[in-house]
Amino acid sequence: MNNSNKAIAVIGEQAIVKVFRAIGYDCYYDTEPEAVIHRCQTLETAGYKIILILEKTAAQIGKYLDSRAGIPYPIIMPIPDTVTHSHYGMQRLNQNFEKAMGIKLGGNL
C-alpha cells in the first residue's frame, strides 16, 4: 500500500494547525469534541492513515480514542498545544505502561 504524505490530517484550531499545510498535511479546523469525532470518522472512511489532534481537543475525546485503539489504522495521535501544554500524549503513554506492566510510572523510564 503506497501513500504520500496526503494520508496525514491535522485537526485543531486554525491559528495553530494551519502551518501543517506547508508540509503537505490536510488541515481541518474543528475544535468541538462532537465535531472532531465526526471529522475523525469521516477521515477514517476517506482512508487517512494518521490523524493528528491538538492535545486540548484530544483530551476531550479520550473515550473515542480508546475505541479506536484496537485497529492499526488510522493512527490518532495527540500533538502539543501552544497555549495549554497538558502533556496528554505523555499521560496516554504512561497509561499504556501501567496497562502493560501493571505498575504506575513514577519517574523516567
Place this chain on the structure above:
Amino acid sequence: MTPTTTNINATRMERLRQNDRLKTARRAHKLLEDKYDEMVHKFAELIQKNRNLRELVEKKLNHALRLFVAANTHMSTAAVDAALSARHHSLAFSCSTQNIMGLTVPHIEIADTDHPKEKILLTTPVAFDESIRLLQQLTATMIELANIEKTCSMLADEIQKVRRRINSLEYNMIPDIQAKIKFITMKLDENQRETQIRVMKIKDMQNNAE
C-alpha cells in the same frame, strides 16, 4: 463438597477427560507465558523509544507552533495562505501492517528523508520561515512516533489480555480441574474400598456358614 465438584460424574472416564483438560490447560498456560514474556520484552524496547521520541517531538513541535503563532500576528491571512502554498512539500511513505506475536500492528516506512531546499520569501518574517523549517525536519520523526505509539498502545492492550488469560488459567481453571481430579480419585478409591470390604464380609459370612 466444593461447588466445583457438585455435578461431577465420579467415573474413570470422567477422570481421563479431566486429565486431558489439565494437560491442555497447562500447555496453554506455558504458551501464553512465553507469549507474554516476548511481548513484554518487545514493549519495554518500544516504550523507551516512544518516550524519547515524544519528548523530542513535544519540545520541537511546541517551539515551531509558538514561532508560527507569533509570526502569524504580523501577517495577513492572505499572506499566510500564499506563503504556506509556496512551501508545499510532501514526504513519501508507505503504510502496511506487521505481525508481532499474532498481533497486527501498523508499519510505516518513510521513502525519503531528504529535506527540500527551502524557498525563502522576502515577505515572510524570520519566525515564520523558522517554524516551517523545524516542521519539515520533524515530519519523519512525527511519522515514526505515530507508528511506535500505536504499536505500544496495541501491545499494551494485548499484554493486558494475555495476562488476564494466564491468571485465569493459573488461579481458576487449573486448580478447578485439579480439584475435580482429586475428588474423582477419592470417590473411586472409596468405592474400591467399599467393594473390597463387601467382598471380605461376604467371604467371612460364607466361612462362618461352612
